[in-house]
Amino acid sequence: MSFQLNEEHEAFRKVVRDFAEHEIAPHVREWDKAHHFPVDTVQKMGELGLFGLNAPEEYGGAGGDFTTLCVAIEELGRIDQSIGITLEAGVGLGINPILTFGTDDQKQRWLPDLVAGRTIAAFGLTEPDAGSDAGATRTRATLDGGQWTVNGSKAFITNSGTDMTSVVTVTARTNDPAEGGRPEISAIMIPAGTPGFTVEPAYDKLGWHISDTHGLTFDDCRVPEENLLGARGKGYAQFLAVLDDGRIAIAALAVGLAQGCLDLSLRYAKERHTFGVPIGARQAVAFSLSDLAVSVEAARLLTYKAAWLKDAGRPAAELKQAASIAKLYATEAAVTATRVATQVFGGNGFMEEYPVARFYRDAKILEIGEGTSEVQRMLIARGLGLPVQ
Structure with a gap:
């Protein structure tokens, strides 16, 4: 039993992290303030192969596994949630329905450009x-x-x-x-x-x-x-099938946000001094960040367990339950992470120049999109055999 991603996944993580830190991070505050969708950057993501990670090679994809996509979404989400959801929705809600249910003609018409990131679907x-x-x-x-x-x-x-x-x-x-x-x-x-x-x-x-x-x-x-x-007549059922994958991907996006909050808070807790010592030396701050580290690790393990189940082709009922559990826990952990990080930053956490303020605004939708927390609890309860209405 292994709780680590393989060497290929970790090497790919470094590639995406480097891209996110150099191509996205320097511009995020400006884009966020202007409500600007950066077409050039999204197309660069396509050139990097991010939209085609788990698409077949015949359409220009890499033919990789679902876990690889989750790694990419996590790393983008660690820097900015908007860019992360652009990839998640572009693949999960744009490409995957066509790939899974489309005719050969539909696939040939739409997938090459979508997979290459030249276009995007919704x-x-x-x-x-x-x-x-x-x-x-x-x-x-x-x-x-x-x-x-x-x-x-x-x-x-x-x-x-x-x-x-x-x-x-x-x-x-x-x-x-x-x-x-x-x-x-x-x-x-x-x-x-x-x-x-x-x-x-x-x-x-x-x-x-x-x-x-x-x-x-x-x-x-x-x-x-x-x-x-x-x-x-199968459109609703088709979407529900696609949604299970999407919930795992949203969980990965939430893990990225929580990890970003932890990284930023740790750095700030070591640099910010009060009464002659770093605030990280204060038990209240140290314990808050310890609890945050635990929730990040738990969210990541639940998320990548669900991704592994998807890649292993495990039964649909098992995957559905794991996807809902990962989505519920990771998204609620992410919302808590932004509250903790903002508190650690104090007054600065309320200022838009600090990324934790943007994360605080971005987090709440994670508990709503692609199935609310209430829906996840209902699905989990049904998976436990309870007659929930």
Whole structure:
């Protein structure tokens, strides 16, 4: 039994860390203040191969394992959460649905540019009145004359309005509500710039200022019948399958944030002096950082255990439980880490010139996106055999 990543993973970690520290860290404060999505830097991430880490070689990918992607997300998230979520969503919600459920033609059309990081894709599930209850989707798609006509709206969609966004896959109800019965939810690919597809103005968010997030509106938006992704009526189930991987990746993003808080706090605790000694010599600070180190280690172990289960092809039920446990623990640990780090920095922690202030703003969404903490607890309880409603 090994609790260490292999030499290849650790060597790759150093490559991504070097990129993050030299290509991202010097610019983060400026980008965050301006709410700027750095297309050039994201495309450099593509050139480094980050978007194609676990895509097959036939589409330009490296054919690597899921653990490698988690390492990359963790290291980017250690410097900036917005850049980390750009990769996580670009792969998990953009590339993976096409890779997993797409036809050969769809894969050949979209994947080469997505895998190379020349373009980016998004997935539209959440709606203004259907968040965690994704089965309550109101967006409609009707098939007529070989074309889907899509009407409705989506909310909080990452990577949906950048200059490099090429396609957004959306879930829509494809049966008539008047007919009764359970909603038939299908996934339909809508290329950027399609008439009737409107990207709403960017949200004014608490955090993730560098990440691209928009609402989307569809008004008689028409796309070919062959833009259906996967089987008709299976869109919701397809997304749930993709979401298990996404929860592990979000956990990795949270581990990066918590590690970043620990690194910054340790450095500050050694440099900042009060009453003639470093504040790290004070038991209150030392114990807080000791507890933080324990939570970071626990979050990392849970996350990479789940990633290992994914790579080992373990049963879906086992993977689902591990993904929810990792996501729940790591994201809540990350939120706590930002509170601890801000307290260690004192008044300086409240100043935007210090990264812990940005981390404090960025952390909360981790407990919400790709399944809230409440949803994770519900899923874990079901995995324990409890009849949770």
